[in-house]
Amino acid sequence: MAQGSIEVYESEGRTFPPSDEFAAAALADDRSLYDQADADYEAFWASQARDLLSWSKDFTSVLQWDLPFAKWFEDGELNVSENCLDRHVAAGLGDKVAFHWEGEPGDTRTISYSELLAEVERFANVMKGLGLSKGDRIAIYMPMIPELPIAMLACTRIGVAHSVIFGGFSPDAITDRCEDAEARLIITADAGYRRGEPSALKPNVDAALTAGAPSVENVIVVDRCGTDPAMVEGRDHWWHDLMANAEPSCPPEPMGAEQLLYLLYTSGTTAKPKGIMHTTGGYLTQVAFTHKYVFDLKPETDVYWCAADIGWVTGHSYIVYGPLTNGCTSVMYEGTPDTPRPNERSGDRASWNKDRLWDIVERYGVTQLYTAPTAIRTFMKWGDEWPARRDLSSLRVLGTVGEPINPEAWMWYHDNIGGNSCPIVDTWWQTETGGHMITPLPGVTTTKPGTATTPIPGVYAEVVDDHGNPVEVGGGYLTITRPWPSMLRGIWGDPQRYLDTYWAAYEGRYFAGDGARVDEDGYIWLLGRVDDVMNVSGHRISTAEVESALVDHPAVAEAAVVGATDDITGQAIVGYVILIGSVEASEELREEVRQHVGTKLGPTARPKAVFLVPDLPKTRSGKIMRRLLRDVADGRDLGDTTTLADPDVVAAIREGAAESDEE
Numbered sequence: 001m002a003q004g005s006i007e008v009y010e011s012e013g014r015t016f017p018p019s020d021e022f023a024a025a026a027l028a029d030d031r032s033l034y035d036q037a038d039a040d041y042e043a044f045w046a047s048q049a050r051d052l053l054s055w056s057k058d059f060t061s062v063l064q065w066d067l068p069f070a071k072w073f074e075d076g077e078l079n080v081s082e083n084c085l086d087r088h089v090a091a092g093l094g095d096k097v098a099f100h101w102e103g104e105p106g107d108t109r110t111i112s113y114s115e116l117l118a119e120v121e122r123f124a125n126v127m128k129g130l131g132l133s134k135g136d137r138i139a140i141y142m143p144m145i146p147e148l149p150i151a152m153l154a155c156t157r158i159g160v161a162h163s164v165i166f167g168g169f170s171p172d173a174i175t176d177r178c179e180d181a182e183a184r185l186i187i188t189a190d191a192g193y194r195r196g197e198p199s200a201l202k203p204n205v206d207a208a209l210t211a212g213a214p215s216v217e218n219v220i221v222v223d224r225c226g227t228d229p230a231m232v233e234g235r236d237h238w239w240h241d242l243m244a245n246a247e248p249s250c251p252p253e254p255m256g257a258e259q260l261l262y263l264l265y266t267s268g269t270t271a272k273p274k275g276i277m278h279t280t281g282g283y284l285t286q287v288a289f290t291h292k293y294v295f296d297l298k299p300e301t302d303v304y305w306c307a308a309d310i311g312w313v314t315g316h317s318y319i320v321y322g323p324l325t326n327g328c329t330s331v332m333y334e335g336t337p338d339t340p341r342p343n344e345r346s347g348d349r350a351s352w353n354k355d356r357l358w359d360i361v362e363r364y365g366v367t368q369l370y371t372a373p374t375a376i377r378t379f380m381k382w383g384d385e386w387p388a389r390r391d392l393s394s395l396r397v398l399g400t401v402g403e404p405i406n407p408e409a410w411m412w413y414h415d416n417i418g419g420n421s422c423p424i425v426d427t428w429w430q431t432e433t434g435g436h437m438i439t440p441l442p443g444v445t446t447t448k449p450g451t452a453t454t455p456i457p458g459v460y461a462e463v464v465d466d467h468g469n470p471v472e473v474g475g476g477y478l479t480i481t482r483p484w485p486s487m488l489r490g491i492w493g494d495p496q497r498y499l500d501t502y503w504a505a506y507e508g509r510y511f512a513g514d515g516a517r518v519d520e521d522g523y524i525w526l527l528g529r530v531d532d533v534m535n536v537s538g539h540r541i542s543t544a545e546v547e548s549a550l551v552d553h554p555a556v557a558e559a560a561v562v563g564a565t566d567d568i569t570g571q572a573i574v575g576y577v578i579l580i581g582s583v584e585a586s587e588e589l590r591e592e593v594r595q596h597v598g599t600k601l602g603p604t605a606r607p608k609a610v611f612l613v614p615d616l617p618k619t620r621s622g623k624i625m626r627r628l629l630r631d632v633a634d635g636r637d638l639g640d641t642t643t644l645a646d647p648d649v650v651a652a653i654r655e656g657a658a659e660s661d662e663e
């Protein structure tokens with residue numbers, strides 16, 4: 001491919017050369033990393049694994065590839081928490097700040113590497129004291145507070161795999177995930193601060209455990225907000241009580257490179273989420289490599305900030321494991337980008353501070369900022385004056401992730417946040433890939449607004465047509481052609497689903513589920529999901545999952561869900577619902593059905609609009625015609641759902657169905 005062949009990219013009369021705008025590129029100003037990888041990609045990853053990580057036992061085997069099952073560095077041994085903590089402390093960096101943590105109400109904690117290590121050792125002993133050991137699985141359901149990475153790292157110290165459940169998820173999601181993984185422990189908090197108020201977590205855990213998940217023996221609760229939740233005698237324990245009584249020292253246990261590190265559940269095309277499996281050595285190698293090169297890391301001076309939530313893979317790889325392995329200083333923030341003014345509490349959201357992020361960038365001197373297109377579009381809507389209030393000149397590199405970024409938002413980010421002088425890395429990857437796959441490297445790759453550009457060194461991607469033939473220039477499906485170190489090792493408990501979902505569509509290739517286009521320069525433009533997965537604010541939600549939550553409501557007979565185009569969130573969830581015959585339609589019922597999804601799946605999956613319809617358009621074989629429903633939704637203002645069984649919508653659906661019948 002034509003990597004690096006373009007000297008300058010022009011857009012709207014402006015140029016984006018690779019290094020003028022980034023004169024200080026300390027990185028390879030050449031293509032040496034790509035050349036090394038292309039010469040022998042296994043040797044390349046082996047040398048990265050040895051350079052970036054400390055191994056208690058070196059590996060002799062680099063890759064065992066029994067398509068589609070990979071083992072990387074299999075006979076090597078290492079411990080993740082040792083790589084993230086002990087070795088930095090041993091190197092004299094104990095006083096270095098690991099996290100500048102900021103709570104939403106404005107409280108702060110500065111945590112050095114040695115403090116983090118001490119807490120991790122203690123908490124590992126707490127888990128041992130509860131009888132947990134290598135091979136066990138536990139769940140974590142927490143707000144963005146320091147105890148969250150502490151809990152994760154403590155797991156890695158003793159070989160327990162964690163399954164972090166996003167704090168916005170509902171009790172049902174906790175039950176399902178704990179049952180699937182047979183989790184023995186849940187670590188949670190009473191609540192976390194969100195939009196000026198405590199948002200309860202512990203009561204959701206109680207509800208989840210009332211509904212099921214009998215494998216859970218213990219619950220550990222951090223007292224974040226002082227909301228005094230109910231505690232079940234014998235099952236529930238306060239974090240601070242257990243920590244006060246724990247032994248301080250817990251040596252890291254060496255783990256085989258293929259030891260299960262974590263499960264992270266993600267939406268697929270069915271209602272049942274998939275437990276994506278990540279292991280130790282290969283995962284840590286690729287997240288450390290990408291964190292270093294994609295963000296052009298200067299660990300001595302950088303203050304790096306990934307403004308994601310650890311409940312998603314972005315937070316796992318680029319708040320916890322990548323940055324700590326590289327010994328860098330990070331910012332971690334609990335709340336939302338707009339927050340109530342002091343003393344105002346929730347109030348009228350329009351009057352809130354909308355420069356919270358920029359205030360944090362200024363105060364800590366943030367050098368790299370990594371966020372999502374939805375956030376960038378929201379900032380655009382709020383207006384240029386908010387970032388203009390703050391000095392953002394410390395920023396050197398900007399990142400984006402989670403969904404395709406439109407060139408307009410890219411330009412706004414570049415100009416208003418990056419001061420016209422920061423390279424933007426548009427990073428394409430997935431929960432399944434573990435780490436970055438397609439992204440520019442600052443100082444190396446010429447960027448173009450709106451494209452993730454080309455695969456990183458050591459990763460090989462191709463866009464293929466319906467028959468699996470590579471597309472030279474044009475559109476098709478994104479596939480990965482060779483194994484990579486941080487690839488998923490499977491779906492927990494369901495190897496067949498792993499084969500069917502990722503490896504069956506195109507022989508010998510990993511199918512990502514994304515549509516993509518290759519341009520004349522070999523650059524890859526991501527076009528969004530081609531399966532029945534929606535992407536709302538960068539969060540993956542399956543249509544099937546929302547449909548099953550809709551039909552779970554007693555008044556609903558049938559439901560179809562589509563992702564409609566949305567200016568801010570990329571896609572918005574729209575549900576079409578047929579009520580059971582005996583039920584009278586009403587505005588209240590429609591809202592109740594909509595809220596029911598929020599209760600079942602959590603607020604992120606609550607449809608923006610629900611339409612009550614008498615019928616759904618179907619093909620003769622009974623398949624719901626989602627494309628038609630999407631068109632109908634795209635043609636409407638989703639705020640306007642005031643009329644019941646809306647005649648326009650119904651007419652459009654009927655017409656469309658009739659047309660297709662005639663075809």
Ligand code: WTA
Pocket residue numbers: 266312313314400401402403404405426427428429430431432452512513514526527528529535538539540
């Ligand atoms: C989408 C998030 C375009 C894509 C790290 C992918 C993107 C899904 C980009 C994975 C990007 C992620 N450009 N689309 N830079 N990054 N996506 O598992 O559809 O939450 O398949 O991982 O997000 O979402 P996931």
